[in-house]
Amino acid sequence: MERSVTVSHTGSFAHVLQTFAISLLVSFIGTLVGAMVVPRSMVMLFVVAEVVMLIAAIVIRMRGKNIGYGFLYAFTAISGVTLYPVIMAYGGLLGAKVVSGAFLATAVIFGGLAFYAHRSKRDFSFLGGFLFAGTIGLVLMSVIGMFVSFGSVMNLVWSMIGILIFSGWVLYDVAQYRDGVNSEEVPLAALNIYLDFINLFMYILKFLASIVGLNRD
DSSP: OOOOOOOOTTSOHHHHHHHHHHHHHHHHHHHHHHHHTOOGGGHHHHHHHHHHHHHHHHHHHHTTOOOOHHHHHHHHHHHHHHHHHHHHHHHHHHOHHHHHHHHHHHHHHHHHHHHHHHHHOOOOGGGHHHHHHHHHHHHHHHHHHTTSOOOHHHHHHHHHHHHHHHHHHHHHHHHHHTTOOOGGGHHHHHHHHHHHHHHHHHHHHHHHHHHHHHHHO
């Protein structure tokens, strides 16, 4: 997904962060809906819808257009539904307190990285190629993981790489958006940051689960 940005006073970085915060809230509501309404047999339909919408966002961007707020909030709501069974699985393995602690750790890491990228004014654009390649690698590993069972050590290494890559995406994206974006690009900017946060959270959970797996081996 192209992540170039044109500066505009109508779409400040604060507006991007506000939209991101609302996206997290919508995702949380989606998680509650997934817990109380959506049967497990239907979760895969939401996963397919999430993937289709993500691909659509990439195609829309490649065509030089932008997604709207409706698209953003629909995606994050669906994302919340698909997150529920994953979080429940980790909760069963790690315990609710550890999962809550992982979310808090994600918020602290994300906040620290975002603050540094915003205040340092450093140019992190050099990370773009490496992060994109690393993300493709993580996706391929996820696909392989659907058919091959990795050991605890491999999962630990995989999770650590994932944490590093999405920490890098936080630095990269915040640096890209810190001076503001065109108002019509705010939803896409918020979506990118939302994906950074959620994936960072997922890999922190995977890291903790890998440590538990090592202790049991």
